[in-house]
Amino acid sequence: MNRLARFGFYLLCGLIAAFLVLPLLVIVPLSFNPEPYFSFTPAMLQLDPAGWSLRWYREIAESAQWRLALRNSLSIAAVVTPLATLLGTMAALGLRRLPTRPRKMVAVIIASPLVVPVILFATGVYFFLAPLGLTQSFTGIILAHTALAAPYVVVTVGSTLTTFDERLLRAASILGSPPLSAFFKVTLPLIAPGIASGALFAFVTSFDEAVIALFLAGYDQRTIPLQMWSGVRDQLSPAVLAAATLMVLLVTIIMLAAMLIARSARSAGARR
Amino acid sequence: MNAASPSRAGWALVLPLVAFIAIAFLAPIATMLLRSVHDPEITDLMPRTRQALARWDGIGVPQMAAEAVTADLQEASATNQIGRLAQRLNREQNGLRRLIDVTARELEQNPDTQLARIDPGWSDPDLWRILARVTSPWTGRHLLNALDVTVTADGALVRQEEVRRLYVDLFLRTAWVAALVTLICALLGYPYAYAMAASGPSLRTLLLFLVLLPFWTSLLVRATAWIVLLQRRGVINEGLLAMGLISETGRLDLIYNMTGTIIVMVHVLLPFFVLPLYSVMAGLPTSYVRASASLGAHPLRTFARVYLPLTYPGVAAGGLLVFILSLGYYVTPALVGGRTGQLISNQIAFHMQRSLNWGLAAALGTLLLLAVLLLALTLPRLAERGGLRA
Numbered sequence: 001m002n003r004l005a006r007f008g009f010y011l012l013c014g015l016i017a018a019f020l021v022l023p024l025l026v027i028v029p030l031s032f033n034p035e036p037y038f039s040f041t042p043a044m045l046q047l048d049p050a051g052w053s054l055r056w057y058r059e060i061a062e063s064a065q066w067r068l069a070l071r072n073s074l075s076i077a078a079v080v081t082p083l084a085t086l087l088g089t090m091a092a093l094g095l096r097r098l099p100t101r102p103r104k105m106v107a108v109i110i111a112s113p114l115v116v117p118v119i120l121f122a123t124g125v126y127f128f129l130a131p132l133g134l135t136q137s138f139t140g141i142i143l144a145h146t147a148l149a150a151p152y153v154v155v156t157v158g159s160t161l162t163t164f165d166e167r168l169l170r171a172a173s174i175l176g177s178p179p180l181s182a183f184f185k186v187t188l189p190l191i192a193p194g195i196a197s198g199a200l201f202a203f204v205t206s207f208d209e210a211v212i213a214l215f216l217a218g219y220d221q222r223t224i225p226l227q228m229w230s231g232v233r234d235q236l237s238p239a240v241l242a243a244a245t246l247m248v249l250l251v252t253i254i255m256l257a258a259m260l261i262a263r264s265a266r267s268a269g270a271r272r
Numbered sequence: 273m274n275a276a277s278p279s280r281a282g283w284a285l286v287l288p289l290v291a292f293i294a295i296a297f298l299a300p301i302a303t304m305l306l307r308s309v310h311d312p313e314i315t316d317l318m319p320r321t322r323q324a325l326a327r328w329d330g331i332g333v334p335q336m337a338a339e340a341v342t343a344d345l346q347e348a349s350a351t352n353q354i355g356r357l358a359q360r361l362n363r364e365q366n367g368l369r370r371l372i373d374v375t376a377r378e379l380e381q382n383p384d385t386q387l388a389r390i391d392p393g394w395s396d397p398d399l400w401r402i403l404a405r406v407t408s409p410w411t412g413r414h415l416l417n418a419l420d421v422t423v424t425a426d427g428a429l430v431r432q433e434e435v436r437r438l439y440v441d442l443f444l445r446t447a448w449v450a451a452l453v454t455l456i457c458a459l460l461g462y463p464y465a466y467a468m469a470a471s472g473p474s475l476r477t478l479l480l481f482l483v484l485l486p487f488w489t490s491l492l493v494r495a496t497a498w499i500v501l502l503q504r505r506g507v508i509n510e511g512l513l514a515m516g517l518i519s520e521t522g523r524l525d526l527i528y529n530m531t532g533t534i535i536v537m538v539h540v541l542l543p544f545f546v547l548p549l550y551s552v553m554a555g556l557p558t559s560y561v562r563a564s565a566s567l568g569a570h571p572l573r574t575f576a577r578v579y580l581p582l583t584y585p586g587v588a589a590g591g592l593l594v595f596i597l598s599l600g601y602y603v604t605p606a607l608v609g610g611r612t613g614q615l616i617s618n619q620i621a622f623h624m625q626r627s628l629n630w631g632l633a634a635a636l637g638t639l640l641l642l643a644v645l646l647l648a649l650t651l652p653r654l655a656e657r658g659g660l661r662a
Binding site for chain 1: 278279281282283284285286287288289290292293294296297298299300301302303304307460463464467479481482483484485486488489490491492493494495496497498499500501503505506507510539542543596599600601602603606607617620621624625630633634637640641644645648
């Protein structure tokens, strides 16, 4: 490539990168707007400290609704994450031991919640749970979120397992270790990074999920995404921007954590 | 985990999740499929009529059934279900609400009046044929309605009248939007994935971070961000106004319409195109491209004849993923689509939550599921046959 073409190419990629992240960054300064508007005030543009305010952060911190929503989201994720991680990790370990044909079939069943549009899952869950009286309950949301999150755990743990050397287990067995203790002393430490990032995935899946919650949550089960939903749809308030900024911050922290986990896994692999 | 029976241990580990997904996911989906052809609501409200008409030969006016209808309507009045029944029947046949209301009111006054005396409508054999059909719990009418087809009194299938034809157009529009979104994602995602694959480790990490940040960010947050940018009093319009590029009356309608739906869907789905494509590109040996260049091919020719074909599997995987995901997208159109930017999923939600026409919601869902499964099963195979597998 000559230099002009190369410059044009990287300019294009820069624009695409801007398209990807700038919208997320625009909400950050706007969340400090002292006025109930969604655009920059002149005082903000002049970087006048008086033109910036924590008003909307105070509003969500003091709002009973937002606090209830946060508590609900965290409670749901607190059950979904360990449940999905346990089921998903077991399945990922088991899949490798199945003969090819049943393995492919089982993999299709496990992946099906990822392919089917969530709206259909939500519709079906509503039909399914209505006769049992489980709509407007945490139980329904937790079951559905676990079904959505567990396949991600299978995928992440499964990809860690592809680098796992089965001979290590044989070595442990020759050295007299019973299978269960070999699992805890050999397998588990080596696939721990995969399990950790699977658990992060499960947490984010549940914490971000809106459609199932929209169908199954009553007023008492409102989650953060539902709270944002009504903030965007019904009563557009800049408090939503403050919440959105906090969520971008949370995601950034989780991503950095995931990258650190991946790096430690790589260096652990290098030590091996 | 005995080494002698690896597959038995495998099953023991896999089964808990498979059982869980069967109960928590597959059973609900099966319930939805069932609901699209099984709708016992009217049957439950008119059990006697159902019994009487199940044995009817379809000729003339069945006297026995008239008594059954009288008894069912009286019971529905007594249990305050008459409004629901009238509304439900009216959905099957326009005008039945009035007939049921009038008849039920008269029966409350004079319980022994003959139906035909209350309203001449009851002497119409067509009405009885309709009743025979709608009191059966098994029905194809929801699926037919989802295809804009309706059933006449004598059982013939006809297209809905012009103003009530909605869903075929909506399915086509959804497919068209999905194709457009996939195309835009391909045009933006290909150079981006290439830049990731071709650059050094630190720039690559940065580019990866920039694509993963929106990928992991909540859909709600992303919709909020785009509303802030695109709305009539949003950042872009205010900016263009301040620069004097548009006038106060010339503010652009960038959101709450199909434009908004497409922009935000591309933003949401672009990472799903970039990531699989990048993983294919990162695994390609550079030797082919170098060989082509050293044999004297122009860079463009090398790209078109060597590099591009090698990356087809990534393009196919990313494109299929984006297309299938866009077919079922709900959150984004619901939040930024306004009235004109809605897709099939939004119509399903509408019938679930607002119009409470659950049978139709289930039927639309069944058709959408069929479309998605068909694509997910056939397209990868077609691609394989076309040599798109590395």
